[in-house]
Amino acid sequence: MKTNQDFEYEASAAGRVNIIGEHVDYCGGKVFPAALSLKNTIRIRKNGTNEIRLSFTDIPNVFHLPIDRLSEYKTVKYASYFAACALALQDAGISLVGCDVLSDCTVPFGSGLSSSAAIEVSFIAAILALVGAEKSKVEIALLAQKAEREYVGTQCGIMDQYASACGKKDHAMLLSCDDLSCEYVPLTLGDYALVIANTNKPHSLSDGKYNERREETERALKQLQTRLSAPCLAAVTEDAIKENRDVLPGVLYSRALHVATEVKRVEKAAEAMKKGDLESLGRLLKESHASLRDLFEVTGAELDALADAANEFPYCLGSRMTGGGFGGSTVSIVRKDKISEFEAFVSERYERAIHYKPDFYTAEIADGITLRKIKG
Numbered sequence: 001m002k003t004n005q006d007f008e009y010e011a012s013a014a015g016r017v018n019i020i021g022e023h024v025d026y027c028g029g030k031v032f033p034a035a036l037s038l039k040n041t042i043r044i045r046k047n048g049t050n051e052i053r054l055s056f057t058d059i060p061n062v063f064h065l066p067i068d069r070l071s072e073y074k075t076v077k078y079a080s081y082f083a084a085c086a087l088a089l090q091d092a093g094i095s096l097v098g099c100d101v102l103s104d105c106t107v108p109f110g111s112g113l114s115s116s117a118a119i120e121v122s123f124i125a126a127i128l129a130l131v132g133a134e135k136s137k138v139e140i141a142l143l144a145q146k147a148e149r150e151y152v153g154t155q156c157g158i159m160d161q162y163a164s165a166c167g168k169k170d171h172a173m174l175l176s177c178d179d180l181s182c183e184y185v186p187l188t189l190g191d192y193a194l195v196i197a198n199t200n201k202p203h204s205l206s207d208g209k210y211n212e213r214r215e216e217t218e219r220a221l222k223q224l225q226t227r228l229s230a231p232c233l234a235a236v237t238e239d240a241i242k243e244n245r246d247v248l249p250g251v252l253y254s255r256a257l258h259v260a261t262e263v264k265r266v267e268k269a270a271e272a273m274k275k276g277d278l279e280s281l282g283r284l285l286k287e288s289h290a291s292l293r294d295l296f297e298v299t300g301a302e303l304d305a306l307a308d309a310a311n312e313f314p315y316c317l318g319s320r321m322t323g324g325g326f327g328g329s330t331v332s333i334v335r336k337d338k339i340s341e342f343e344a345f346v347s348e349r350y351e352r353a354i355h356y357k358p359d360f361y362t363a364e365i366a367d368g369i370t371l372r373k374i375k376g
């Protein structure tokens with residue numbers, strides 16, 4: 001059994017909760033996530049071989065990834081994210097060295113809280129430290145996104161990897177996904193807390209539905225560009241979408257309308273948070289969920305049951321799905337002294353509708369990457 005002291009570096013990166021701004025990052029919009037204390041930690045040391053030897057604290061699997069044959073592991077469960085990141089590092093001109101890697105994840109898998117971004121970002125940060133290469137947190141986030149897009153196959157935006165790398169304790173991040181400028185907004189919720197509820201419906205973004213939504217937004221933009229000049233879909237207003245409905249056939253109209261209205265909600269939510277207007281923030285969360293359900297169609301029975309139950313609870317100001325959807329988690333603004341009542345109330349209704357239980361976590365907002373030299 002390896003102990004902490006056997007390793008040279010320890011790098012952690014966070015899971016994330018997105019307060020609002022869903023399915024707008026890849027459309028060039030603003031998002032409003034925060035990094036969680038749920039995280040992935042990588043411990044790493046050189047091993048003098050030509051392999052990345054990968055083990056985990058919570059599963060018995062061990063993988064030996066030859067550095068010159070990484071692409072063979074691109075689709076191997078548990079190893080794929082590591083192979084993808086190592087390939088992205090090689091593409092960026094980083095010479096990899098043989099190493100032992102121990103991965104410890106406290107972000108529940110499939111929860112929609114970005115366990116994959118936490119793994120990718122922490123692994124890339126650990127490798128860079130081990131080989132003595134300097135990269136900024138934003139560069140690490142971009143490398144992780146590249147790994148996910150080019151080698152895992154999910155055409156994701158930048159929100160998850162950015163929040164995982166650049167998160168700040170007790171702050172939400174108002175991130176502009178077009179130019180990556182980021183305003184840190186203190187998370188001041190007073191008597192309230194963010195409660196995350198996991199549907200426990202396994203969710204995976206690489207199964208195609210996520211990429212399908214992304215393509216629909218790209219097609220909607222192309223159609224709109226036949227009428228108006230817009231650099232990205234998030235720059236097109238709700239009015240412009242309504243006026244040009246005739247060039248947006250089928251679902252393209254509702255997809256575009258979600259993006260335009262969600263972009264406005266993000267602005268309003270950040271303002272509400274800055275003013276401490278939690279009632280308005282809660283209302284925006286509810287509207288966001290409805291839009292993701294009716295216009296973007298990424299919720300499903302489980303997320304709807306969970307958000308509906310939360311929104312019926314008298315001391316919950318608002319609840320919505322968070323992350324990519326199709327399963328995963330909700331985020332709710334709940335009065336701190338009512339959290340256990342909230343959990344019992346929501347759990348009972350959810351189980352009645354869906355026939356299994358959800359899980360709950362009270363969100364602690366933490367830093368993104370943290371790096372520590374252990375020895376050597």
Ligand code: GLA
Nearest residue numbers: 022023156157158159323324
């Ligand atoms: C996933 C993706 C993000 C973002 C969200 C939806 O989490 O990784 O880039 O698109 O879905 O907002």
